Amino acid sequence: MKTILKAGTVDIPDGVTVSLKSRIVTVKGPRGEIVKDFKHLPIDLTMKDEKTVKVERWFTTGKQASCIRTACSHIGNMIIGVTKVRAPLPFSQPSSQQQRPLETSAIARLAASGRCHSLLGRAAAAAGCCGGLGAGRACVGCSSAAAAHRPGSWAGD
Numbered sequence: 001m002k003t004i005l006k007a008g009t010v011d012i013p014d015g016v017t018v019s020l021k022s023r024i025v026t027v028k029g030p031r032g033e034i035v036k037d038f039k040h041l042p043i044d045l046t047m048k049d050e051k052t053v054k055v056e057r058w059f060t061t062g063k064q065a066s067c068i069r070t071a072c073s074h075i076g077n078m079i080i081g082v083t084k085v086r087a088p089l090p091f092s093q094p095s096s097q098q099q100r101p102l103e104t105s106a107i108a109r110l111a112a113s114g115r116c117h118s119l120l121g122r123a124a125a126a127a128g129c130c131g132g133l134g135a136g137r138a139c140v141g142c143s144s145a146a147a148a149h150r151p152g153s154w155a156g157d
Contacts, residue, residue: 006065007056008072009048015042016079018053020045025053027076036074041067 012018016029023038023045038045044056055071057064 002059002061003065005056005058006060006066006068007054009055010053010072010075010079012053012079013083018047018075018079020053022049023064025078027075027078027082029079031082031085034078034081036078038071038074041071043067043071045071093140 016027017026018024023043024035025038026033026035042057044054044058046054048054048057053075054077055068055096057068060068126131
């Protein structure tokens, strides 16, 4: 049996403004602005008053009614995002000397420490250590310093 109308509400705290336009919700607060599109959900979004958002769905059944709670939770999380969550740190582009991947620098450190023979595969080949050798092959440079390491060489050549 279908329910005629099922609804949920979200309370808006002070210092936060919510605007609705054709199921696109914009939440503005002291820490920024978040916009989310709810057009994929068959719900009605209205402002009950200045401090309450009402989410409704007409002629719904059990599992289909869950989208009401989902939309309320999303709007509530958007409000938390503009009031309580710390803003992300700005991303700084590394210099040209630091642009190699983390795996490469980690393998290079292991090669310098004498443990690179255990790292085989594409990541080792990218670092120039062991050259991506097969199982059971250790590079000659593993036991020596990193300066004496010869990429692509292994014991037994």
